[in-house]
Amino acid sequence: MLVSFSVAGHRPGNETGSDRLDHGVRPPPSARRPHPAARTDPSSRRRTSVTQPATAQHPRTAAPAGAAAAGHEPDLGLPAERGSGLLIAVLAFAGIVVAVMQTLLIPVIGQLPQLLHTSLSNATWAMTATLLSGAVATPIMGRLGDLYGKKRMTLVSIGTVVVGSLVAAVSSQLLLVVAGRAIQGFAMGAIPLGIGLMRDSLPKERLGSALALMSSSIGVGGALGLPVAAYIAQHFSWHMLFYVAAALGAVSFALVAFAVPESKVRAKGRFDIAGTIGLTAGLLAVLLPITKGGGWGWTNPRTLGLGAVGVVILVLWGVVELRLRDPLVDLRTTARRQVLLTNLAAITIGISFYAMSLVFPQLLELPTATGYGLGQSLLVAGLTVAPMxxxxxxxxxxxxxxxxxxxxxxxxxxxxxVIGGGYGAAQGLMNAVWQVALVSALVGAGIGLAYSALPTLILGAVDPSESGAANGVNTLMRSIGTSVSSALLGTVLARNTVHFGGAEVPDMTGFRISLGIATGAIALGVLLAAFLPSARRAVRRTGHPAQPPAPAPADAPALVEAPAE
Structure with a gap:
């Protein structure tokens, strides 16, 4: 038996977390009567008819008509507890594998010009290509997952790890390596898709910790992958880095194919091809001068012109997206206070996160003869940062x-x-390996707490059918923070150097300024987060859930009027 809902104020699937809390169960007849003012003021709201199955389930865990309800144990042919645990482990492993791609070449970054037989500026494209393609891929893959299946698109994302790694592994030519790294970057879409799969498949009592682990996998993979990549680079050919990455991707692909059920939660509509082209062009035009501005020159016409073109493209893209029925990114949802502030906070966390990845390895590897370097090998440096x-x-x-x-x-x-405290402590704790390891662990704990909260805040403000795209945008914001940090701190370190061994190397002043910038960024993030709406408790202090209103007869249509935003 179907119940017809007429939701006012926005199109289907745009209700906020608090809206879903209020309308998660069928209201009594008195609550279904629209306020007289609502009936006489059509300009204040937009009415849309939504057909849903009659159910008392919370819409956050209710699938569309004909779909199994989300929020239940996945049907893997295993005991319920074991099935959920396996799904969490497999998706978290996929996230870690994807994150390893970001730090794969860091141990050999100084040797890339010789390895690729090119200049330093050209060799950095092997790093930039992954960053740019990953930033573009996250919202696009998230939207595709919402429309056509999150598991399906997760497999596509992980498949790009295998393909990209093999393309880069078979040659030492710059063009092929850059192409392979760009393909690898598309794997970043697996992070928001994994978050969406967890939301659709896991029971409520396991969802919080699972989302926290999945969101943190970005940092976990980068930190743990660094010493492994350093060991491989020291003892084997650098091509082996890509072959190992391909093997990890193949294992992750097989595990996801076997252990993860497809989500039955689907968004309705069509994929926005024109919007995808516009977003891709705009992001590339903005992020490219940010990542290459240090080499091109920040006042170079190419840097300024390309950045300006990117801004114009993104503005026009936004105007068009607001007029579409099925946009690639629902900008009205993105503009909600909880979503907007969470995304802005994600940028500040991305800036602070990259500071440690840039400063500490260099400090550890610089010779002790500089007076401040700790003189450690690539492997020891990686192991020192691994506590993060x-x-x-x-x-x-x-x-x-x-x-x-x-x-x-x-x-x-x-x-x-905690992140700010860690960076503050680092100003006086950079004189020994154990001090750097301690600061790494402290900052890592803070990043883990903060990253883990981001998907919870996003999912609490968007409809399940938009979870992939919404988390894709949030992951994009982290990538933008990383890009800004790379450009800004790279400039700071380049301008604060000493001459040593026939080359210019960063001095301690540059390191301290970089950590200070990270501290300032995180302070801005705290300020933004302070304006997030407070959580509404679904359970009373007594620990008993609020009693839902008595349902109306099954054959009675319910008209729900949501207040205009």
């Missing part, structure tokens, strides 16, 4: 508990305060 990834994994369950008890806003702010 371990700390992120360990605090993920804690972040979920804090979010459940006090709200994800609290977990986000607490995480950023």
């Amino acid at each position: 990834g371990i700390a992120m994994m360990l605090v993920s369950p804690l972040s979920a508990r804090i979010s459940a008890a006090f709200g994800a806003k609290t977990s986000l702010i607490l995480g950023m305060l």
Whole structure:
């Protein structure tokens, strides 16, 4: 039996988390009567008819008509607890594999010009290509997953790890390596898709910790992959880095294909091809001068012109997207306070996260003869930074508990305060390996708390059918933060150098300024997070859930009027 809902104020699937809390169960007849003012003021709202199955389930966990309800144990042919645990482990492993692609070449970045027989400026394209393609891929793959299946598009994303790695592994020619790295970047779409799959498949009591782990996998993979990549680079050919990445991708692909059920939650509509082209062109035009501005020159006409063109393209893209019925990114949803502030906070976290990845390895590897370098090998440097990834994994369950008890806003702010404290402590703790390891663990714990809160905040404000695209945009914001950090801190380090061994190397002043910038960015993030709406408690202090209103007869249509935003 179907019940017809007429939702006012926005198109289907755009209700906020609080809206879904209010309308998650069928209201009594009195609540279904629209206010007289609502009936006489058509200009204040837009009415859209939505057909849903008659159910008392929370819409956050209710699939569309004909679909199995989300929020239940996945049907893997295994015991329920084991099935959920396997799904979480497999998706988290996929996230870690994808994140490893970001740091894969860091151990050999100084040798890339010789390895690729090119100049330093050209060799950096092997890093830039992955960053740019990953930034573009996350919202696009998220939207495709919402429309055509999150598991299906997760497999496509992981498949690009295998293909891109093999393309880059078979040659030392710059063009092929850059092409392979660009293909690898599309794997970043697996992060928001994995978050969406967890939301659609896991029971409520396991969802919080699972989302925390999946979101943190970006940092975990980067931190843990660094020492492994350093070991391979020291003892084998650099091509082996790509072959190992391809093997990891193949294993992850097989695990996802076997252990992860396809989500039955689907968005309705068509894929916005024109919007995809516009967003891709705009992002590339903006991010390219940001990442290459240090080499081109920040006042170079190419840098300024390309950046201006990118801004114009994105503005025009936004105007067109607002007029479409099925946009690539729902900008009205993105403009909601909770979504907007969460995305802005994600940029500041991305800036601070990259600072540690840029400063600490260089500090550890510089010779002791400089007076401040710690003289460690690539492998030891990687192992010293690895506590960051371990700390992120360990605090993920804690972040979920804090979010459940006090709200994800609290977990986000607490995480950023820990990051700021870690960077503040680093100003006086850069004189020994153990000090750098301690700061890495402290900052990693903060990043784990903050990253874990981001998907919870996003999912609490968007419809399940938009979870992939919404988390894709949030992941994009982290990538933008990383790009800005790379350009800004790279410029700072390039301008604060000393002459040593026939080359210019960053000095301690540059390191301190970089960490100070990271501290300032995270302070801005705390300020933004302070304006996030407070969490609404679905359960009373007594621990008993609020009693839902008695349902109306099954054959009675229900008309729900949502207030205009």
